[in-house]
Amino acid sequence: MLLVGKAFTETGLGFEFASxxxxxxxxxxxxxxxxxPEFIFDLFTYGIIMAICLLTAFIxxxxxxxxxxxxxxxxxxxxxxxxxxxxx
Numbered sequence: 001m002l003l004v005g006k007a008f009t010e011t012g013l014g015f016e017f018a019s020x021x022x023x024x025x026x027x028x029x030x031x032x033x034x035x036x037p038e039f040i041f042d043l044f045t046y047g048i049i050m051a052i053c054l055l056t057a058f059i060x061x062x063x064x065x066x067x068x069x070x071x072x073x074x075x076x077x078x079x080x081x082x083x084x085x086x087x088x
Contacts, residue, residue: 069084
């Protein structure tokens with residue numbers, strides 16, 4: 001899945017031309033290190049968006065196709081009542 005999902009992005013970055021003066025540019029400030037405020041904001045924003053998408057898909061499947069039946073003891077053993085949870 002990672003290969004399929006990231007292949008086009010990595011290929012695009014590989015063919016992107018670098019700036020002519022990239023090696024003459026000074027390094028970024030190490031005040032924040034790698035975790036700049038923008039990076040942390042993006043991390044939380046994308047995490048929240050992905051969580052919303054995941055929960056929406058789960059709710060749509062479990063309540064739309066399986067009438068909200070979560071089954072019983074699905075962590076212990078497989079039964080027909082757990083089919084909806086495993087599908088979602």
